[in-house]
Amino acid sequence: MQLYDFPFAPNPRKLRVYLAEKGIEVPLVGVNLVQGEQRTPEFLAKSPLGALPVLELDDGTCLTESLAIIEYFEELHPDPPMIGATPLERAQVRRLEQIATNSVLASLGRLFHTTKAPLPGAIANPAIADAARAALPRPLAVLNDEIGDHPFVAGTKPTIADCTLFATFKLAEMAEVDLMPGPNLVRWYAAFSQRPSAAA
Ligand SMILES: N[C@@H](CCC(=O)N[C@@H](CS)C(=O)NCC(=O)O)C(=O)O
Structure with missing residues (x-):
């Protein structure tokens, strides 16, 4: 493989x-x-x-x-579970992962591709970039509230929601986009960045 x-x-x-x-x-x-x-x-x-x-x-x-x-x-490889251990936990993890993917990463990606235009043939598009930028604060505020004082996005254990949100924050760094994350997200990102997996 x-x-x-x-x-x-x-x-x-x-x-x-x-x-x-x-x-x-x-x-x-x-x-x-x-x-x-x-x-x-x-x-x-x-x-x-x-x-x-x-x-x-x-x-x-x-x-x-x-x-x-x-x-x-x-x-x-079910252990350790990274998508929750019960039906409700799995639903919660998938819900948060989908917010990170569909509402944050998708808009950030659109913003990146319409400003820096890194891929062959891509062109900048300020109107789409502005719309993408405007779509970012709300889902980030939702995630900031959901994390609260938990160590991880979905609670006390790392899940795929952390993996997606971490990759999103790394893209923001590369794209030089300030996501203006709330304090819970700032604390989460600093802590997750210290995990060995963050270097992957
Ligand atoms: N929904 C797909 C998205 C895949 C995707 O868009 N990958 C990007 C890199 S993050 C890519 O390969 N883009 C190349 C291109 O658009 O030419 C997934 O989750 O794997």
Whole structure:
């Protein structure tokens, strides 16, 4: 098995952080998104949308979509649980992870791609950038309230919600976007950054 990866991109990073938290080692194969390596016919045969991450199994099966890959590993290696241990816990973890993905990372990604335009052929678009920037404060305020004084996004244990939000904050650093996080998020990010998985 091997994992197609680009060190600076958030979806591959959330998967690497998850794997590090679980103690799972998978060999990485670099795909340089900035140089357009995701658009070669060979890579598109593995990932038809030309996106990372991709997990290639030993029989050649290729899995795309970071969350689907995480759920695959979680079923293979249930301990320690990173998506909660009960139906309600799992729902809560998935809910918070989806807020981080759909409401924070998606807007931040749009802002990044319409300001810095890092990928081949991308162009800046100030109107879309402004709309994306305006969409960020509300979900970040919700997450700040939800974390409260817990050590992790979903409570007392690290979960996939931490992995996604951490990758999002790292993208914000790279994109030079100040997310203006509330105090609970600031404390959470400083603490999570000290975990060994943060270096993944
Ligand atoms: N929903 C997908 C999103 C994948 C995605 O957009 N990956 C980005 C990197 S974070 C990518 O490979 N972009 C390359 C491109 O758009 O050309 C997932 O969760 O894996």
